[in-house]
Amino acid sequence: MGSAAGPSWARPGRLALVAFVSSGVAILLTATAQGRETAPALHSSKPVGKAWPGHVITYFNTVTDQRQTIARAVAAWNTSGANVRFRAVSRAQAEVTIVPIPLNYPKISGGEASLGYTSPSAETFDPFPNIKFVNGRLIPPKGPIRIYHGAHIWLRHAADRLRGKVSSYFWDAIAVHEFGHILGLGHETRACATMNPISLSADQCSWMKTFALWQHPCALLAVDDIQGAIRLYGGHVNAPSRAACDSTKTPPAPVGLRAELDTTCGSLTLRWTLPLPRKELSGVIVKGSFDTCPTDPGDTRHTLTLSQVWTESTPASGSWCFTVWATRPSGQPSKPATVHVEVP
Structure with missing residues (x-):
């Protein structure tokens, strides 16, 4: 040497x-x-x-x-x-x-x-x-x-x-x-x-x-x-x-996901808190399924506006599960947050 x-x-x-x-x-x-x-x-x-x-x-x-x-x-x-x-x-x-x-x-x-x-x-x-x-x-x-x-x-x-x-x-x-x-x-x-x-x-x-x-x-x-x-x-x-x-750590799941069912107006609202500062995120993905919780966010290039609330018309009667992900600008999804909803 x-x-x-x-x-x-x-x-x-x-x-x-x-x-x-x-x-x-x-x-x-x-x-x-x-x-x-x-x-x-x-x-x-x-x-x-x-x-x-x-x-x-x-x-x-x-x-x-x-x-x-x-x-x-x-x-x-x-x-x-x-x-x-x-x-x-x-x-x-x-x-x-x-x-x-x-x-x-x-x-x-x-x-x-x-x-x-x-x-x-x-x-x-x-x-x-x-x-x-x-x-x-x-x-x-x-x-x-x-x-x-x-x-x-x-x-x-x-x-x-x-x-x-x-x-x-x-x-x-x-x-x-x-x-x-x-x-x-x-x-x-x-x-x-x-x-x-x-x-x-x-x-x-x-x-x-x-x-x-x-x-x-x-x-x-x-x-x-x-x-x-x-x-x-x-x-x-x-x-x-x-x-x-x-390349980057998976973001934590959205915090405090909860569902609000309004049978009078016929709407379902989900609310949550973003898991990271807004500057580190680009959008959210919301998916719902009958009986089972969605586990695949799909194409993360297509997301909803970065928000903390989502409202849609009330789904059909039965047991539903909704999953919410937040995404980084790269498209990397966060860990999922889930909530179960019983629709009469």
Whole structure:
């Protein structure tokens, strides 16, 4: 393994840099490694760098509020079947350091990974704007010179998660994508992969087209990603699930659902309290059935106006059950609220 000063395959006096920048989940390859590129397998994430020596890559995370995100990304690669592991160590021992993106730097909304093939004397790399190359070093015109050895991942703080407009899966996908770059993988544009420029894009992953808008793949890696890592490190594919998971927590059921039957006017009114603030919801769905309670909200793109009351003419005599759901703007339905009504 390489030391904390950089990978052991670094050549003194030379610098080759692989820098990968993400904007949202769209991740742009900005530079490639020097030297011969490994020929990719058909429909397999494309290696653009050398494999690390050995089969353990050490890392240290300084973005402590993204600890769980990093843990999930590491677990995805460590259980992928590729013969390589990421292992957390002290900063002094780490070959990969995870550092925060400045809050005032808007051009990288998600993450960035860089591989500096450096000598122990260390070249200098600053990923942020207005850099210039002077005497073999990258020097920012303002501010301190940042010296990096080995490899780095830049990741935004959890508190800066695009004002809460995206789910934790967004950040998990970015992190596992950046760790893929650290392994030596480039972008895959021909097959379904987390290493797609837009991670696990439905345009590439036809099986995702059946997912609802509020769902994402439960697995962070696709077979193609793992095949790319196996080309560099060996191993066998532990096929990831293609199941769908909810990107946002299912809203609670509408509160206090009750029925008011007016036999004089011939009307039935349902009343409830919305389970979340109005800004987090888009509509409601009301369904009724004789004897049994409806359990399927149906097409959640078609809802009633966001309200807390519903009135219709009295249904036929008998035992009825009504179910009410609230929906998020994505169409995700809440848990159901039910009420039974006896119509004379």
